[in-house]
Amino acid sequence: MASFEDILVKKHMKRTKARIMILKVLEKSLPLTAGEVYESVRGKDTRLSLSTVYRNCEALAEKGLLSRTTTMSDGLTRYEYAHATPVYYAICLSCHRIFPVDVELEKGYRRHMDEEYGFEVADPKVEIYGYCKECRASGRAKAYKEKMGI
The missing domain is CATH 3.30.1490.190 (Ferric-uptake regulator, C-terminal dimerisarion domain)
Structure with a gap:
């Protein structure tokens, strides 16, 4: 399997620390909201903001690396790794x-x-x-x- 860095390059995206952390969190998790992703990664990089995580989740979804879902009746958008x-x-x-x-x-x-x-x-x-x-x-x-x- 290709590394996340290689996957980002193939999708013509910058290989940022935030994007790699987001992909690692979501690769093996259930669908998470941007806030839940933020909670998972903020200990690794305290400079990250919730808005940065949200923007990166959206960018990764636009390139097909994440899927957006609105499971449950709460209407919140959740992201999950786009598995094969x-x-x-x-x-x-x-x-x-x-x-x-x-x-x-x-x-x-x-x-x-x-x-x-x-x-x-x-x-x-x-x-x-x-x-x-x-x-x-x-x-x-x-x-x-x-x-x-x-």
Whole structure:
């Protein structure tokens, strides 16, 4: 695998310390907001600001090195490393934890989307909403459902 420095050069981007730290944090993490990325990298470089992290996350997403996602109903943009194969997630409605899950889309779904709807799939994302076993066991899922009238 190529180094992050090499990847940035191939994308015609400057090889900055901030960009390399952001890529390292997101390479092995769940989707994070710019604020969460900032919290992860600020100990390594106290001169970095939240706005610098946000601008770099946006620049990396524009070049296809990160993916933007708005998982959960909070509407916050999260960034994740653009892996070669898509990663799908289960999201707990009660505690908001995000879990990677090993599921597959139906074989031939791209062709079906194109033929049936005239829609060319570019970046499939799967988000499955529900309740994690910890929330179900503790009763938080039941309390959340009652609060939401579900």
